[in-house]
Amino acid sequence: MAEELRIVLRNCGVIDPLKIEDYINAGGYKALEKARNMGQLPVIDEVKKSNLRGRGGAGFNAGQKWTFVYQASADQKYVICNADEGEPGTYKDRIIMESDPHRLLEGMAICAYAVGADKGYIYCRGEYPYVVDILRQAIAQAKDKGVLGDFDIEVRMGAGAYVCGEETALIESIEGKRGEPRYKPPYPGVSGLWGKPTVVNNVETFANVPDIIEKGADWFKSIGAPSYPGTKIFTLSGDVVNRTFFEVPTNTTIRDIIFGLGGGIPGGKKFKAVQIGGNSGAIIPESLLDTPADFDSMAKVGATLGSGAVFVMDETRDIVDVATRTAKFFEHESCGKCAPCREGTMRIHEIMEKINQGKGKAGDMNLLERLGRVMSVSCLCGLGQAAPVPILTTMKHFRADYNAKVKE
Amino acid sequence: MATVTIDGIKVTVPDGSTILAAAQEAGIRIPTLCHHPDQAIKANCRICVCEVEGQRLLAAACAMPVWDGMVVKTRSPKVIEARKTILELILARHPQDCLNCIRNGVCELQDLAAEYMIRENPFTLKIKGYPKDTSTPSIVREQDKCINCRRCIGACSEIQTVHALGVEKRGYEAMVVPAMGGQLSDSPCVVCGQCIHACPVGAIYENEQIDEFLAAVADPDKVVVTQIAPAVRVAIAELVGMNTGELDMEVFVAGLRQLGFDYVLHTNFTADLTIIEEGHELLQRLTEGKGKLPMFTSCSPGWINFCETFYPDLLDHLSTCKSPQQMFGALVKTYWAEKMGIDPAKIYSVSIMPCTAKKFEAARPEMNASGYRDVDLVLTTREVGRLFQMAGLDFTKLQPSKFDSWMGKYTGAGVIFGATGGVMEAALRTVYEVVTKQTLEDVNFTAVRGMEGIKEAEVDLNGTKVRVAVGHSLGSARKLMDQVRAGESPYHFIEIMACPGGCIGGGGQPLTKSNRKRAERIDCIYVEDAGLPLRKSHENPEIKTLYEEFLHEPLGHKSHELLHTHYHPQHKKYF
Ligand SMILES: Cc1cc2nc3c(=O)[nH]c(=O)nc-3n(C[C@H](O)[C@H](O)[C@H](O)COP(=O)(O)O)c2cc1C
Numbered sequence A: 001m002a003e004e005l006r007i008v009l010r011n012c013g014v015i016d017p018l019k020i021e022d023y024i025n026a027g028g029y030k031a032l033e034k035a036r037n038m039g040q041l042p043v044i045d046e047v048k049k050s051n052l053r054g055r056g057g058a059g060f061n062a063g064q065k066w067t068f069v070y071q072a073s074a075d076q077k078y079v080i081c082n083a084d085e086g087e088p089g090t091y092k093d094r095i096i097m098e099s100d101p102h103r104l105l106e107g108m109a110i111c112a113y114a115v116g117a118d119k120g121y122i123y124c125r126g127e128y129p130y131v132v133d134i135l136r137q138a139i140a141q142a143k144d145k146g147v148l149g150d151f152d153i154e155v156r157m158g159a160g161a162y163v164c165g166e167e168t169a170l171i172e173s174i175e176g177k178r179g180e181p182r183y184k185p186p187y188p189g190v191s192g193l194w195g196k197p198t199v200v201n202n203v204e205t206f207a208n209v210p211d212i213i214e215k216g217a218d219w220f221k222s223i224g225a226p227s228y229p230g231t232k233i234f235t236l237s238g239d240v241v242n243r244t245f246f247e248v249p250t251n252t253t254i255r256d257i258i259f260g261l262g263g264g265i266p267g268g269k270k271f272k273a274v275q276i277g278g279n280s281g282a283i284i285p286e287s288l289l290d291t292p293a294d295f296d297s298m299a300k301v302g303a304t305l306g307s308g309a310v311f312v313m314d315e316t317r318d319i320v321d322v323a324t325r326t327a328k329f330f331e332h333e334s335c336g337k338c339a340p341c342r343e344g345t346m347r348i349h350e351i352m353e354k355i356n357q358g359k360g361k362a363g364d365m366n367l368l369e370r371l372g373r374v375m376s377v378s379c380l381c382g383l384g385q386a387a388p389v390p391i392l393t394t395m396k397h398f399r400a401d402y403n404a405k406v407k408e
Numbered sequence B: 001m002a003t004v005t006i007d008g009i010k011v012t013v014p015d016g017s018t019i020l021a022a023a024q025e026a027g028i029r030i031p032t033l034c035h036h037p038d039q040a041i042k043a044n045c046r047i048c049v050c051e052v053e054g055q056r057l058l059a060a061a062c063a064m065p066v067w068d069g070m071v072v073k074t075r076s077p078k079v080i081e082a083r084k085t086i087l088e089l090i091l092a093r094h095p096q097d098c099l100n101c102i103r104n105g106v107c108e109l110q111d112l113a114a115e116y117m118i119r120e121n122p123f124t125l126k127i128k129g130y131p132k133d134t135s136t137p138s139i140v141r142e143q144d145k146c147i148n149c150r151r152c153i154g155a156c157s158e159i160q161t162v163h164a165l166g167v168e169k170r171g172y173e174a175m176v177v178p179a180m181g182g183q184l185s186d187s188p189c190v191v192c193g194q195c196i197h198a199c200p201v202g203a204i205y206e207n208e209q210i211d212e213f214l215a216a217v218a219d220p221d222k223v224v225v226t227q228i229a230p231a232v233r234v235a236i237a238e239l240v241g242m243n244t245g246e247l248d249m250e251v252f253v254a255g256l257r258q259l260g261f262d263y264v265l266h267t268n269f270t271a272d273l274t275i276i277e278e279g280h281e282l283l284q285r286l287t288e289g290k291g292k293l294p295m296f297t298s299c300s301p302g303w304i305n306f307c308e309t310f311y312p313d314l315l316d317h318l319s320t321c322k323s324p325q326q327m328f329g330a331l332v333k334t335y336w337a338e339k340m341g342i343d344p345a346k347i348y349s350v351s352i353m354p355c356t357a358k359k360f361e362a363a364r365p366e367m368n369a370s371g372y373r374d375v376d377l378v379l380t381t382r383e384v385g386r387l388f389q390m391a392g393l394d395f396t397k398l399q400p401s402k403f404d405s406w407m408g409k410y411t412g413a414g415v416i417f418g419a420t421g422g423v424m425e426a427a428l429r430t431v432y433e434v435v436t437k438q439t440l441e442d443v444n445f446t447a448v449r450g451m452e453g454i455k456e457a458e459v460d461l462n463g464t465k466v467r468v469a470v471g472h473s474l475g476s477a478r479k480l481m482d483q484v485r486a487g488e489s490p491y492h493f494i495e496i497m498a499c500p501g502g503c504i505g506g507g508g509q510p511l512t513k514s515n516r517k518r519a520e521r522i523d524c525i526y527v528e529d530a531g532l533p534l535r536k537s538h539e540n541p542e543i544k545t546l547y548e549e550f551l552h553e554p555l556g557h558k559s560h561e562l563l564h565t566h567y568h569p570q571h572k573k574y575f
């Protein structure tokens, strides 16, 4: 039976987020002090050794990313926290920021020290104005106390575009330009904000850092799945009894999350499918529920961990209709910069609507498959690459549902 | 250096090269749409995707740098499927209008559709249905044909620094549009036409005025007279199946007579005249303190639009000389008409120009010094190229024909007006002799030649050191102007041409995707100059006649009436 293990959310509901003293009394800002005594490279090595991987979706080794920025020679470097949290059904970053904002600031400050940056930005989802207030208060308190040293953090508010969560679009947006992704390479670690080496990490990634520095890489590595150690926060929604959030070790299975902590399906109904990682996540059936939720195990079965949103669907849900809605989402959220996504998201939605209304033909399924295949390898950024995932996975796992709607 | 294997072929290329460049080295052309050799990488069309061994994602060849040991497949089944699908997606949003399209036969999208054998498109055709933008006299925009490659933005923003174009809306509604989504005439567009060269398809093009021309030559009451700008001959060769510069001037004249022109004259003549007037104006500003320094040349109408729009506070620095086109227009219906005994009311004056901005200039209300509209119609080099096509002329068989008299003779100084630095060099050739009263032995001022953005030189005029600068493209102009505005310009005389390379790279020239072609045309211009017996404007015998019989003196009363103008600030809605 799955149990919660709170590292990132340790102080959640325990301390007053608006009182820096509470955070300090709970042991806060000690890790930052320790890091400064360790030296830059040892801090990076420790984070690298811990194998902390990005919690924003791509799962890149955080210490590795910091190394690039550390090694780059530049007169100015930046640390950016990605708090755009645009993935539907995800609110883990909000919980961290509103319940324990100093943990994020401390994680960023450790990173800034390690890579040699003196300026940081938190790019916060536009729908979270009260979180922006909390963050600004926390920053003011930390400055008053002098804990951040010469590291300056500014909070920027997003304008509501999902694509602005993509790290290079986010950077463009901070620069005051149209929020569109850049081609990569060069990666932000080499050429980021204003062309300078920049670390971009997710809120949850930064929030893990103080404990890693304090307790060591070996301690962190011993938790959860070896290839993606530590914990992960999941946010449950849809047809599940406990629609709330849980922080669990990463080797917890999806079944445990839904049926253990989540309390199973309400109303005595049967489970049908689950979509993990938000709208860009795979929609998977019962047979894959024993997969551990870590990044690599999920990838192996053609699913995604993504942001950790868990959307549960019971037997009454119309899977084709759900997939059609994700298609509409991506049509709406495509930034329009690259041809396969600009045109492809619109076409996927167009064809899905047709199928969903019972007007589809057998050829439409082949076309969708081809289009999805092409988009997932050709689009400029992760949005277009992931847009076909819900379609392709439902066509694979729930073919009968499609066949029931398609003519011929 | 990095050694890369592309479709089994090994090549070694400098570090940081893209897959696209490496493939070219290996003899493989990867298709592109958004890529432009003189612009920043965009990587938005994705038509250049290739498979890189060990990578799940396909790589955009135009943007992906190679590494040592990289193995690339440019036409695996996965790649072909991706390219075909992307093409189908683009074509399903594009008017199926090739037969009626100005770019029929010279269109990168059409070429790709043929190369990838697009036969049946599985996606349903969805056209936006926007009206054409014909708000300027020079440029037409056809929104529906735009494929969002953004090359026009690269030309307008990176190279010209005009920023008339941008992207509006998101997703499949995203569009490249003039500033604030308005009409081109509401934007700061200076109608230079550089976006036309950049555009891979028929979404931006010149205001084509073939019908007006055909009507004029069909009208027995009209005497149709033409002038040919200095940059036209070298480039129009490219449109009649010859190499750049290969078309002989007098064979070109013969071709124009075939099109129905009654008299063929030359803008080179008024280019020489410009040098006399502008040279004396410079001397007046240098020695008599009349007028502001540095003085700017004023023969590039795209540049004039730019100055009137972005630097209205510096208009006094512009030479008051009209462009050679407009000097010609004013004289052809006065001096020439009188000399030929032709009623000026019957003269229909057509200019053949490398330039889209000249269409705008000819339509300016003040350009009627002759008592009529000075220049009735401006045809670009491309339009005349199309007329030649329609006429079915074989230029290898046409017999040469001489220019008509009184405004048809020219010197090498007039010829080099077509290249960046040419006006400066021509002016120096004349000013030197006027001031020093000595013969200039070496007429070649090579410091002001070539494709470098800003060039400088210093000339000793009887002990007075005159510092000059030459800028081409409006990005260079902006740099020079900002210096002037800040009071930090070290120069006395500045030549500016709106287009990269000068008029040979003008917005109305045969489509040129790269500066390499422009450099080639420049070379041809200097070859022509070097081969002429007369290379200084003041030695042109017809110019001498003009002053003796009509103008009497440079900057005189008649000159002011006909050859000089004044400038006004331009106010645009969205600037
Ligand atoms: C369309 C799109 C949206 C994204 N949205 C977010 C987001 O809201 N929050 C986030 O942390 N990462 C998001 N990402 C991932 C970021 O690009 C980037 O990988 C991440 O911020 C890196 O941080 P990490 O290594 O700590 O995960 C998004 C990516 C894409 C392609």
Ligand code: SF4
Binding pocket: A163, A180, A181, A333, A334, A335, A336, A337, A338, A339, A341, A342, A379, A380, A381, A382, A383, A384, A385
């Ligand atoms: S994949 Fe979509 S969101 Fe990403 S750059 Fe292309 S159009 Fe924009």
Ligand code: SF4
Binding pocket: B094, B095, B096, B097, B098, B099, B101, B102, B103, B104, B105, B107, B108, B109, B110, B145, B201, B202, B203
């Ligand atoms: S732009 Fe090209 S593809 Fe489009 S109609 Fe014109 S010629 Fe055809």
Ligand code: SF4
Binding pocket: B139, B155, B156, B160, B162, B163, B164, B165, B188, B189, B190, B191, B192, B193, B194, B195, B196
């Ligand atoms: S004509 Fe020149 S100024 Fe106008 S949009 Fe094109 S490039 Fe820009």
Ligand code: SF4
Binding pocket: B145, B146, B147, B148, B149, B150, B151, B152, B153, B176, B198, B199, B200, B201, B203, B204
């Ligand atoms: S107008 Fe032409 S150059 Fe500009 S984006 Fe459209 S297709 Fe590309």
Ligand code: FES
Binding pocket: B031, B032, B033, B034, B035, B042, B043, B044, B045, B046, B047, B048, B049, B060, B061, B062, B063
């Ligand atoms: S040419 Fe490479 S993406 Fe357009």
